[in-house]
Amino acid sequence: MQGKWIEVKVVTTSEALEPVSGIFYSLDVKGVAIEDPNDILQREQGPLTWDFADINLFEYGDKAAVVKGYFSVEDNMKEIEEYIKEKIQDLKGLGIDIGEGKVEVKAVYEEDWANNWKKYYKPTNIGNKIVIRPIWEEYQAKEDEIIIDMDPGMAFGTGTHETTRMCIEALEKYVTNEKTVFDIGTGSGILAITAAKLGADEVIGVDLDPVAVDSARQNVELNKVHSDIKILEGNLMEVVDGKADIVVANIIADVIIFLAEDVKKFIKDNGYFIASGIIRERSQDVVNKLAECGFKVEEVNTLGEWVCIVAKR
Known part of the structure; x- marks a missing residue:
């Protein structure tokens, strides 16, 4: 069994990709992945490591964008989830089109993405x-x-x-x-x-x-x-x-x-x-x-x- 991580997924818009990514960067995120319908190749992004690639660009429709952040299983995920939801609402209050703004949390394993992303590279x-x-x-x-x-x-x-x-x-x-x-x-x-x-x-x-x-x-x-x-x-x-x-x-x-x-x-x-x-x-x-x-x-x-x-x- 490969390492286990906690994935937090935000369903948003292309316009909001950068500010939503910024929310993750204000936390102890281990990596960030972006799925942008305006960019057919998933973009890698992160201050340190990880090229996560659970790629399905149109999972939420052809206009939805997705930002995924990956956290350690030891992190306080309830607190992190609430923080992210709060900051997303702050973006909405600033007039940024956040789209659905849905937040999903699940456990994932390294083998889930270790090979799938290669076909896009x-x-x-x-x-x-x-x-x-x-x-x-x-x-x-x-x-x-x-x-x-x-x-x-x-x-x-x-x-x-x-x-x-x-x-x-x-x-x-x-x-x-x-x-x-x-x-x-x-x-x-x-x-x-x-x-x-x-x-x-x-x-x-x-x-x-x-x-x-x-x-x-x-x-x-x-x-x-x-x-x-x-x-x-x-x-x-x-x-x-x-x-x-x-x-x-x-x-x-x-x-x-x-x-x-x-x-x-x-x-x-x-x-x-x-x-x-x-x-x-x-x-x-x-x-x-x-x-x-x-x-x-x-x-x-x-x-x-x-x-x-x-x-x-």
């Missing part, structure tokens, strides 16, 4: 020459393309989410030979592996979640870049020594704001901090904090409802 072209290829898919590489083989398992990072795509595009722009890159919250290791294949001399990926660490290490082996990458379990400030030319963090706005001051200690002079996982509504908060900490914001890129900020130390 296809080779993905990103930037000028990066191709993310799931290991079960055939793909004939074109000239000059860089292939990243991925089996994300239960770790966040397939390359399909807007935040991951923007981080990869930024790495493609800023990574050159002999650069050192630190990847905070490495998840499946996709950004660390991309940096190594782009020519970085040294790459360190860190994650607090042992599931993510195991997934990242397996993907490093798949891509035969184990001599260039170290994957470490823990907090950047506690397990990494030295400084990088580039630090990338695809997490969430609140964590980036929290890290902004300390992360400077790990970036060389004139080095870059690539930060994503930021919803549009929080981008200015992150820009302000980075400026306050002495960073010069070089780029603010958007894709969908998400933002990626590149700041120079």
